Amino acid sequence: MKNRVESVDILRGLTIVAMIMVNNPGSWGSIYPPLMHAEWHGLTPTDLVFPFFLFIVGISISYAYKNKPNTWLTYKKITIRSLKLIGLGLFLGWFLPYFPFFKSFESLRFPGVLQRIGVVFFIAAILFLNFDWKKLFAIGLLILIGYWLFLGFVPLPDGSIPTFDRASNNWANYIDLNVLGNHMWKDDYDPEGLLSTLPAIVTSIIGILIGKVLASKELKKTQFLLITAAVLLCTGYIWSLWFPLNKALWSSSFVLVTSGWATLILALVYYVTDVKKIKMGTIFKYVGSNAITIFFLSSFIAKTFYLIKIGENQSIHSWLYQTFYTSWISIDKLASLMYALTVITFYLVLGYIMYKRKIFIKV
Known part of the structure; x- marks a missing residue:
């Protein structure tokens, strides 16, 4: 940057x-x-780590692509970088440090941390190039609300009522089981599964919006970041009463709460290092x-x-x-x-x- x-x-x-x-x-x-990590519902400091990184991916996008032209060449570079991240993630899961150097394809886990970073980066960067902050805000909100309604209220194909539990009658688990099969982290769920990647994109969208705040010459940045953090945290914790905090599902409340903590910590570090110019960390x-x-x-x-x-x-x-x-x-x-x-x-x-x-x- x-x-x-x-x-x-x-x-x-x-x-x-x-x-x-x-x-x-x-x-x-x-x-x-x-x-x-929390066993299922809940939040520990460890559960903050991955969403913090996706949040920072969003901030980086807002700086790195701020003046990039909306051209085929820019899309090509975004695609190549995304594929590199996905490829590195698949390699980590596939390789063995001894002959035959790769495990059987049948036992390869498709999702993973780097794979999710690659997918989220690709989609978030494309959205950034094509929409202003108001539309990005609206897209993020629609995804979070739609994800909650889908997981909580749309009946499964067999007519059963979905739950947020770690079971096959959870939509995220159901889709992963039927699409990924054996290529999952565990038999009953994957923490970087297919459907849960959708709200993870919103984590980076929030990062993009925070990046726009940091780049602004008009806003009082520290105060704005603190207010934003408070709004995200309060909204997220209230929402968690109906849609529990859950990293494996990457629940909508989880998106808001983790983004709130990320914004709060960023505000504090920003004030010390960028405003007061105190060397730290x-x-x-x-x-x-x-x-x-x-x-x-x-x-x-x-x-x-x-x-x-x-x-x-x-x-x-x-x-x-x-x-x-x-x-x-x-x-x-x-x-x-x-x-x-x-x-x-x-x-x-x-x-x-x-x-x-x-x-x-x-x-």
Whole structure:
């Protein structure tokens, strides 16, 4: 982005660090509750991480494509970038760090984090190029209301009444089961499923609208961001009484609440770094400058460490965890957290080195 907003870069990097942290515990059986996703309905700090990133994707779109012509070449670049993200996500799910290097196609999971980022980026960028802020606001609102009405009130093909429960009579689960079949994360749902990607687009649309606020020369930005955050949070929590907060469904209330928290944190960081010019969180900016690259690398290495065995029954991951953490830390959850913090430190250092050497890998 030209005329980069310091707070956006910092928030992007902080979000990537949080994504790496929650994805790399020492043991999945020993995790402090705030670092776990809600089992179904509900919201934990961990549930904020992915929507924060899609929110920032929207802000980035509003800057990167602000002066781009609405031409075939622009659409081509958007399409290529989207396909790269989807391809990287599919590769992460498909590859094996040993012969034959790829798992069977029948067991490949189609959805995923990078795949959703690619799809959301593509649609949000196209919408940005073709509609002004009023129409984007209307599109986002229609999607959220329509999604709620569809999931909650439209009968399933067998005539049964839909629910928001984790079951086949939930529309999102029903569609994923019938379209994706075995290519899902679990037998009964996928957190990055097909239908739930629709409201995820609204998360980026809200980011686009916030990006327009940040680019404005007329608005009192900090105050406007704080008011917007309050409206989003209040509306989202009230709506959750009828449409529960749910990351797996990416419920409409979840969109508003997570976007509200993202806007609130952005407002605070913006005030400190961009208004008061106080240096804070620069290390996160380094990671944010190569966000997708570092996230992909962290996922690739983590999967490799889990799958490559040392001896007969121990993976690289378990050997590192037992040798350097559980061997001297008696509290299991603390040992697991220390492992995750070590992983984060590695990628913070890597981000710093890449930034200082002006290595910026664009996906």
